[in-house]
Amino acid sequence: MVGLQEIFVLKLFLMxxxxxLVGLLMGAxxxxxxxxxVALLIPITFPLSTTYALVLTGxxxxxxxxxxxxxxILLNTPGTPSSIATCFDGYxxxxxxxxxxxxxxxxxxxxxxxxxxxxxLLLLAVxxxxxxxxxxxxxxFWLAVLGITVIAALSTGNIVKGFIGGAIGILxxxxxIAPVGGSMRFTMGIPNLNAGVALIPALIGFFCIPxxxxxxxxxxxxxxxxxxxxxxxxxxxxxxxxxxxxxxDLLRASFIGLFIGMLPGAGGSVANLVAYEEAERAxxxxxxxxTGIPEGIIASExxxxxxxxxxxxxxxxxxxxxxxxxxxxxxxxxxxxxxxGPQLFTGNSQAVFTFxxxxxxxxxxxxxxxxxxxxxxxxxxxxxxxxxxxxxxIFLTIIGSYSIRNNILDVYIMLTLGVLGYVLKKLGxxxxxxxxxxxxxxxxxxGLIQSLLxxxxxxxxxxxxxxxxxxxxxxxxxxxxxxxxxxxxIFSNKASNSQQSPDPEV
Amino acid sequence: xxxxNKRILSLILVLVVLSLSLTSCTKKExxxxxxxxxxxxxxxxxxxxxxTARFQQxxxxxxxxxxxxxxxxxxxxxxxxxxxxxxxxxxGYTIFGTNLPHIIVQPxxxxxxxxxxxxxxxxxxxxxxxxxxxxxxxxxxTFDDFLKYAKAHPGMSVGxxxxxxxxxxxxxxxxxxxxxxxxxxSFTGSGTAITALLGGxxxxxxxYTSTFIQYKDKWLPLAVATEGRLxxxxxxxxFKELGYDLVEKAYRGVAVPPGTPExxxxxxxxxxxxxxxxxxxxxxxxxxxxxxxxxxxxxSKALVxxxxxxxxxxxxTTKKP
Numbered sequence: 084m085v086g087l088q089e090i091f092v093l094k095l096f097l098m099x100x101x102x103x104l105v106g107l108l109m110g111a112x113x114x115x116x117x118x119x120x121v122a123l124l125i126p127i128t129f130p131l132s133t134t135y136a137l138v139l140t141g142x143x144x145x146x147x148x149x150x151x152x153x154x155x156i157l158l159n160t161p162g163t164p165s166s167i168a169t170c171f172d173g174y175x176x177x178x179x180x181x182x183x184x185x186x187x188x189x190x191x192x193x194x195x196x197x198x199x200x201x202x203x204l205l206l207l208a209v210x211x212x213x214x215x216x217x218x219x220x221x222x223x224f225w226l227a228v229l230g231i232t233v234i235a236a237l238s239t240g241n242i243v244k245g246f247i248g249g250a251i252g253i254l255x256x257x258x259x260i261a262p263v264g265g266s267m268r269f270t271m272g273i274p275n276l277n278a279g280v281a282l283i284p285a286l287i288g289f290f291c292i293p294x295x296x297x298x299x300x301x302x303x304x305x306x307x308x309x310x311x312x313x314x315x316x317x318x319x320x321x322x323x324x325x326x327x328x329x330x331x332d333l334l335r336a337s338f339i340g341l342f343i344g345m346l347p348g349a350g351g352s353v354a355n356l357v358a359y360e361e362a363e364r365a366x367x368x369x370x371x372x373x374t375g376i377p378e379g380i381i382a383s384e385x386x387x388x389x390x391x392x393x394x395x396x397x398x399x400x401x402x403x404x405x406x407x408x409x410x411x412x413x414x415x416x417x418x419x420x421x422x423x424g425p426q427l428f429t430g431n432s433q434a435v436f437t438f439x440x441x442x443x444x445x446x447x448x449x450x451x452x453x454x455x456x457x458x459x460x461x462x463x464x465x466x467x468x469x470x471x472x473x474x475x476x477i478f479l480t481i482i483g484s485y486s487i488r489n490n491i492l493d494v495y496i497m498l499t500l501g502v503l504g505y506v507l508k509k510l511g512x513x514x515x516x517x518x519x520x521x522x523x524x525x526x527x528x529x530g531l532i533q534s535l536l537x538x539x540x541x542x543x544x545x546x547x548x549x550x551x552x553x554x555x556x557x558x559x560x561x562x563x564x565x566x567x568x569x570x571x572x573i574f575s576n577k578a579s580n581s582q583q584s585p586d587p588e589v
Numbered sequence: 590x591x592x593x594n595k596r597i598l599s600l601i602l603v604l605v606v607l608s609l610s611l612t613s614c615t616k617k618e619x620x621x622x623x624x625x626x627x628x629x630x631x632x633x634x635x636x637x638x639x640x641t642a643r644f645q646q647x648x649x650x651x652x653x654x655x656x657x658x659x660x661x662x663x664x665x666x667x668x669x670x671x672x673x674x675x676x677x678x679x680x681g682y683t684i685f686g687t688n689l690p691h692i693i694v695q696p697x698x699x700x701x702x703x704x705x706x707x708x709x710x711x712x713x714x715x716x717x718x719x720x721x722x723x724x725x726x727x728x729x730x731t732f733d734d735f736l737k738y739a740k741a742h743p744g745m746s747v748g749x750x751x752x753x754x755x756x757x758x759x760x761x762x763x764x765x766x767x768x769x770x771x772x773x774x775s776f777t778g779s780g781t782a783i784t785a786l787l788g789g790x791x792x793x794x795x796x797y798t799s800t801f802i803q804y805k806d807k808w809l810p811l812a813v814a815t816e817g818r819l820x821x822x823x824x825x826x827x828f829k830e831l832g833y834d835l836v837e838k839a840y841r842g843v844a845v846p847p848g849t850p851e852x853x854x855x856x857x858x859x860x861x862x863x864x865x866x867x868x869x870x871x872x873x874x875x876x877x878x879x880x881x882x883x884x885x886x887x888x889s890k891a892l893v894x895x896x897x898x899x900x901x902x903x904x905x906t907t908k909k910p
Contacts, residue, residue, distance in 0.1 A: 118634075122634040126646070216787050216788035217788060219788055260668075262775075262777050263774075264775065265752040265753055267699050270700075274672045274702020277669065277700075277701070279664065279665075347784050401787060403783050403784050407633075410633065411633075411635045413635050414636070414643070422803070424806075488661070488663055489660060490673070536746060537772070537774055537790065539744035539746070539772050540742050
């Protein structure tokens with residue numbers, strides 16, 4: 084309980100409020116990621132006590148992930164890679180004039196997922212860390228394969244085009260030095276391409292630029308996408324009840340986020356997509372996904388905030404960070420002389436206990452600050468004319484892609500991919516599958532090549548891919564996910580034959 | 590209302606552009622240093638370079654009386670940053686963290702975007718020697734066991750971080766010296782190599798002393814690639830005493846762009862030398878498994894010159910078919 088007393092020191096509480104606000108803004112700005120927010124905060128917290136430093140870095144991590152949903156909903160551009168799937172239903176909802184509602188749904192889901200992750204971190208960190216270790220190269224390969232099958236679910240229109248899009252993404256991800264072996268591929272002799280196409284500039288390019296070009300091409304009156312209703316108490320309560328009724332969806336997404344967060348090779352960028360796919364698969368009306376329904380936002384936003392607690396489990400118990408922002412926090416832990424290990428949970432480590440309690444409070448704190456900020460943002464975006472908004476977003480995209488690695492080449496890459504993305508979108512290739520390929524391609528490749536290297540002692544090296552039970556679980560999930568649309572069709576046909584289906588379209 | 594917003598926005602834009610253009614033209618003073626120095630790291634925050642720089646930062650700020658701002662240019666195993674180093678204005682206000690053997694090996698294996706000679710190392714301040722480790726539950730208990738196991742299981746997997754890297758080169762050298770078939774499995778990103786050994790996905794790990802120190806309760810060290818035994822690991826034998834001429838460590842230092850004036854280089858060299866004498870820095874670094882090194886500019890150059898033929902030959906003889 085000493086942990087609680089420390090949190091309610093006014094000084095720390097005020098700092099947490101400030102840091103939450105900064106985190107939300109950084110998360111909302113495309114290009115400024117949670118990782119960067121944590122990295123920028125660490126030198127500022129260095130003179131503070133270990134407890135303060137940990138609580139504040141945890142706070143900014145949590146709030147930046149949540150902040151990513153604002154731009155996903157309002158601008159159709161994920162603020163961080165953790166909010167890609169939030170665009171799919173958030174933006175259509177905002178376009179209908181329900182931006183406020185979409186943001187409220189994202190807010191409640193984020194807080195739910197965040198709290199869920201933190202509670203598991205507090206209670207079950209040590210046993211859970213054992214599961215994370217079971218994930219070896221073959222399992223990472225199959226996890227990536229499972230992720231790629233999400234394309235089948237994502238492509239509302241043409242599945243073939245979805246897979247071609249995914250292949251384009253994987254191809255782009257192979258540019259640069261190979262993750263295993265170190266050979267150079269498709270660099271065309273340009274040394275700056277050795278580092279490959281960074282995810283964030285590509286993400287900004289594929290999502291932001293086509294959205295802005297669309298805005299400019301459309302007629303002005305169509306642009307005023309957001310009705311400027313205030314956040315009324317009624318809407319707040321109604322949405323809260325609506326979200327809380329979907330306990331199954333919330334829990335499913337929370338578990339997915341927690342689990343994927345624990346794996347060092349995957350993070351929020353994978354979790355939100357997998358959660359979205361699983362939500363669609365479990366849904367009774369999967370065809371409505373992508374048209375702006377609450378379940379889509381709930382899946383993505385619950386999962387990405389559950390990643391936070393999940394990624395801290397291996398960090399604190401094993402000293403292995405579960406996500407890029409957690410890796411930055413690892414450096415902070417070492418500098419403050421905190422030695423990660425199971426003893427942090429069994430022994431009497433005051434700092435870590437206070438840290439987890441602080442994270443809990445920070446997650447709750449996001450709600451009022453986030454909703455107030457989102458209200459202002461919605462108003463701003465809805466009032467700005469397209470002549471101001473479009474250049475301003477372009478300005479943000481350039482700053483964002485440059486600041487990732489301080490590399491001007493990333494800006495050119497972003498603009499090139501942006502134009503490519505616009506053309507592809509017009510041809511029916513959505514940005515979702517392309518970025519999915521870009522994220523999962525390297526995970527699949529690394530897992531596959533490492534597996535084949537390790538399997539060298541077996542009669543055939545590929546046998547290692549089918550050796551472990553965990554791999555089989557992932558293989559079966561991938562197969563069902565791939566053929567799910569087909570199963571569903573057969574199933575629903577039968578259902579409509581035997582009993583009169585209320586939905587005549589199927 | 591719309592018009593009002595537009596005006597405010599354009600005002601902000603003008604201010605941002607102005608402030609950006611101002612910062613780029615104020616660094617022309619006679620006394621060095623008179624404005625903040627940017628310390629560029631070529632690896633992600635949270636790694637060894639970052640931890641070292643964070644310890645140095647407060648001491649350097651005090652010594653040079655200007656703020657030291659740490660920033661990151663990452664990617665390509667550090668290569669992206671180092672190729673930018675060669676085109677940075679040589680005014681001493683942007684300095685870069687560098688690593689050996691990376692800056693020797695990368696230009697040897699392809700178009701890295703820079704040449705080893707273009708990296709003017711001012712000071713090499715620490716190193717992390719390679720160490721061969723297995724899990725506590727492994728049947729391998731000693732280096733001798735390791736050799737026997739490798740003979741019985743040709744192609745046994747040994748994990749490590751990056752390729753080509755200090756880890757991969759150490760293993761290549763070991764395979765060459767012992768005439769054994771060892772498979773190097775390269776891991777990327779923080780943590781994945783560590784979990785690979787903790788989870789038993791690889792048979793052994795070639796890692797750095799700084800990593801081993803974090804897991805000394807869970808891992809068993811077999812041999813360390815240094816000239817003599819290390820003070821922090823007195824019970825771990827060296828490869829040399831076991832009969833294998835394998836000395837391999839990753840050095841970290843700081844460099845300036847080519848053409849930086851002599852007086853600026855001297856100021857920086859002396860500052861980093863003093864940082865390395867700070868008892869607090871030494872204590873913190875050694876606790877984390879880093880080995881303090883003291884190579885000034887001339888000695889750093891000699892070190893690079895001495896190691897280049899070794900790595901050239903090692904890469905030549907261990908080239909994959």
